Amino acid sequence: MMHTDLQSTFSQLPKIPGMGFGEELLRTDYRKPQLMDKKQGVKDKPTRAALQPYDNMRLANTQLGTTAQKKMTLDRKVLRFQGYFREGVHESPQEQERVRRCVVYYFLEDDTISVSEPKQDNSGLGQGALIKRHQIPRPDGSSYTFEDFNIGTTLTFYGKSFYLIDCDPFTRKFLMGLGFEVPEPEAFPNDQYTAIRQKASAQMVPKKPKCGEDMDYHQASAGSKTKLSAEQITATKQFLEYDRKVLRFFCIWDDRDSLYGDIRLFVLHYFLSDGSCDITETLPPNAGRDPFPSFVKRGKISKTRDGKYYNPGASLSFKKERMEYITDEDLMIGRTVHVNNRNFLIYNVDDFTKQFLAEKFGYADFTAIDISQPGQPKVVAEAPPYNGYGAEEDSLGSWKYLVLKPPKRDMKKYMEHANNQLKFQLKFARPDACNDIRKFVLTYYLSDDTISIFEPAQRNSGIIGGKFLQRQLVKKVGPDGLPTGENLSARDFYVGANVTVNTHDFVVYSTDERSLAFMEYNSDQFPKSNVDHVVGNLRSMLVARGTGLREAFEQADTSGNGLIDFQEFAALIEARQLPISEQEILTLMRFFDKNNDGQISWREFLDMVLPPEVQSEYEHLRDQAWEEIRAIAERQEADELDRFKKDMESTASQLNTFTAESIRSFMAQWSKRRQLFTTTFTVVADHTPDNCIGEAEFRKAVQAKLKLGMNEKAIKAICLKLFPENLRRIPLQEFLHILHGTSTYSHLNLK
Numbered sequence: 001m002m003h004t005d006l007q008s009t010f011s012q013l014p015k016i017p018g019m020g021f022g023e024e025l026l027r028t029d030y031r032k033p034q035l036m037d038k039k040q041g042v043k044d045k046p047t048r049a050a051l052q053p054y055d056n057m058r059l060a061n062t063q064l065g066t067t068a069q070k071k072m073t074l075d076r077k078v079l080r081f082q083g084y085f086r087e088g089v090h091e092s093p094q095e096q097e098r099v100r101r102c103v104v105y106y107f108l109e110d111d112t113i114s115v116s117e118p119k120q121d122n123s124g125l126g127q128g129a130l131i132k133r134h135q136i137p138r139p140d141g142s143s144y145t146f147e148d149f150n151i152g153t154t155l156t157f158y159g160k161s162f163y164l165i166d167c168d169p170f171t172r173k174f175l176m177g178l179g180f181e182v183p184e185p186e187a188f189p190n191d192q193y194t195a196i197r198q199k200a201s202a203q204m205v206p207k208k209p210k211c212g213e214d215m216d217y218h219q220a221s222a223g224s225k226t227k228l229s230a231e232q233i234t235a236t237k238q239f240l241e242y243d244r245k246v247l248r249f250f251c252i253w254d255d256r257d258s259l260y261g262d263i264r265l266f267v268l269h270y271f272l273s274d275g276s277c278d279i280t281e282t283l284p285p286n287a288g289r290d291p292f293p294s295f296v297k298r299g300k301i302s303k304t305r306d307g308k309y310y311n312p313g314a315s316l317s318f319k320k321e322r323m324e325y326i327t328d329e330d331l332m333i334g335r336t337v338h339v340n341n342r343n344f345l346i347y348n349v350d351d352f353t354k355q356f357l358a359e360k361f362g363y364a365d366f367t368a369i370d371i372s373q374p375g376q377p378k379v380v381a382e383a384p385p386y387n388g389y390g391a392e393e394d395s396l397g398s399w400k401y402l403v404l405k406p407p408k409r410d411m412k413k414y415m416e417h418a419n420n421q422l423k424f425q426l427k428f429a430r431p432d433a434c435n436d437i438r439k440f441v442l443t444y445y446l447s448d449d450t451i452s453i454f455e456p457a458q459r460n461s462g463i464i465g466g467k468f469l470q471r472q473l474v475k476k477v478g479p480d481g482l483p484t485g486e487n488l489s490a491r492d493f494y495v496g497a498n499v500t501v502n503t504h505d506f507v508v509y510s511t512d513e514r515s516l517a518f519m520e521y522n523s524d525q526f527p528k529s530n531v532d533h534v535v536g537n538l539r540s541m542l543v544a545r546g547t548g549l550r551e552a553f554e555q556a557d558t559s560g561n562g563l564i565d566f567q568e569f570a571a572l573i574e575a576r577q578l579p580i581s582e583q584e585i586l587t588l589m590r591f592f593d594k595n596n597d598g599q600i601s602w603r604e605f606l607d608m609v610l611p612p613e614v615q616s617e618y619e620h621l622r623d624q625a626w627e628e629i630r631a632i633a634e635r636q637e638a639d640e641l642d643r644f645k646k647d648m649e650s651t652a653s654q655l656n657t658f659t660a661e662s663i664r665s666f667m668a669q670w671s672k673r674r675q676l677f678t679t680t681f682t683v684v685a686d687h688t689p690d691n692c693i694g695e696a697e698f699r700k701a702v703q704a705k706l707k708l709g710m711n712e713k714a715i716k717a718i719c720l721k722l723f724p725e726n727l728r729r730i731p732l733q734e735f736l737h738i739l740h741g742t743s744t745y746s747h748l749n750l751k
Helices: 002-012 067-073 169-177 192-203 217-221 230-242 351-361 392-400 411-416 513-521 531-543 549-555 566-576 582-592 602-609 612-617 626-672 674-686 695-706 712-722 732-740
Strands: 037-039 042-044 078-088 097-107 112-117 128-134 154-157 160-167 246-254 263-271 276-282 296-299 336-339 342-349 421-428 440-445 450-455 466-472 475-477 483-487 498-501 504-511 563-565 599-601
Touching: 078 169, 097 128, 097 160, 160 169, 246 351, 263 342, 342 351, 421 513, 440 466, 440 504, 513 582, 531 582, 531 602, 531 626, 563 566, 566 582, 626 674, 626 712, 674 695, 674 732, 695 712
Parallel strands: none
Antiparallel strands: 037 042, 078 097, 078 160, 097 112, 112 128, 154 160, 246 263, 246 342, 263 276, 276 296, 336 342, 421 440, 421 504, 440 450, 450 466, 475 483, 498 504, 563 599
């Protein structure tokens, strides 16, 4: 009993949004109602016809069934009524009240109502939605239901009375299906202001019929026949024939005569559909001008008379004259177009314009006018001289950048040569008696091209050893004794080289084994240690009769044992005054001295440098200078290298063709038996410790398992393609992706 009393009490309390009074605590049945039907033991949606019996939906409490049933049956069902309400007007002498038409919507699914007012022309009212969708209460406090709506009834919404005069067919059918009597539609009453507006609009229509452009809008809308003029017919034909066809002319406007004037480039578009033109400006990069979309908007450009614009409409003459406009006949390369007191010279046209003008007017010469202007001399900013403070890169950075930045280091070079150094022993080139015994050790750091010089201490010499030059970059010195701006590089240091460091002249007389090995290994960077280059020069000197080097070698063996050492070799070259440095002699001695005893057999040396077949080949060149012989030999070597490259390219092309054919044959068999191939390669990979496919596994699968009948050359070509030097083994899944053509290894794509 108490439970029933609480339910009745809660139902009478007001429902404030967001508030509750604990009625959920009284629920004992939490089951959801079943809305689905069963067909042959399977749940199915109920048919719409079974849910819409209008005669069974009307209940005693005027609600259309339960909430769930309403949402299922009345979803998107709306009753629509036409109506009006009267609004008093107190400030106008022409009317006392105004009739405002509206549409009332009643949503059956949740008993909500909305009211909207159709918009009328020149009403001056904020029409549209008058009342938004929600449940509207009656004057007594209860909510409106569908039973309150019918034609001829008056509804009061928030103090305004709405009179319903009509409804749509669905609303009429719905109400009649529930047993309601729906009266016939009524007419909207006319207010005084609407009658005055209709009478004024009727008087605005001219009585005399017009045609063409003078046809009034009201007459045309009323169905009056129009008669087009000859000009309109011509314009229509022109539009239909030339729509979207535009001539493009490139123009130049020289405005240098005015203050701050300049040469400016433009593009003139002539629209063939209506003879109008527009002009846009072509701005170069960093022009500093605002990028306006149009310089002259689209329209017809009138012609000038005697350099002045003429408007017949403003003339006091009684002669009928027409305004003349620029046409496509007036536009051509070399002609000037006058637009708003500006002279635009046409200097070029596009290809479509050339074709159109040639077909219509027979023009043949479309040579563009050269508008290039002599450029101003480019000013090259020279860096100021080094002031001697700090590093030169830091001082140069203060001149290059407004905000100082630290000098950038070549990290790639630094990582490659972080521990690589070249060491040389130096002495003064022209020493006096005090400095004759001084010796120095120069260290060249390949990571950043810096140099440091250290002087070893010598006992009882009176000279204190130590650091002679701190590690730094050193500028080269030219023949005039002034710095050239370039830094000393590693190629400037070799045995026998003369080097100037900060006004001190040194000569390099020795180096260590590590430096020699590094220079010989990187012989492309150190030509003095390139044995091929040195032997080529020496061979040319031996061939040339003018050098006398061959006879000198026969007399160089002073000891008579058939051997020659470094000192004898250097003395021979120095006596002949040949341009061979001590570094090059040292390179030859290290290459031909196989037992490292410091001596070579000069007879074997001559046979290796100048074999009989080479000697007979160059015999006819003996009377020429050795430089010319060397140039001829270099040209022959270059020709042989080109032929070798062509042969290699031809061989590579043939190999690629054969490889492509082999892969095509393999993939054709793969496409026929994909499952067998996949299973075979999987079994082969399972027997490997890393579950990968290599050349051995591929051969085993193709030859022993699948027995495809491919020859050894074809299998080798496929293996070279699949397993390059840097990828000898491929995981099984990635190998299968390669066969399917979905691999991320683009160089292994077999498709």
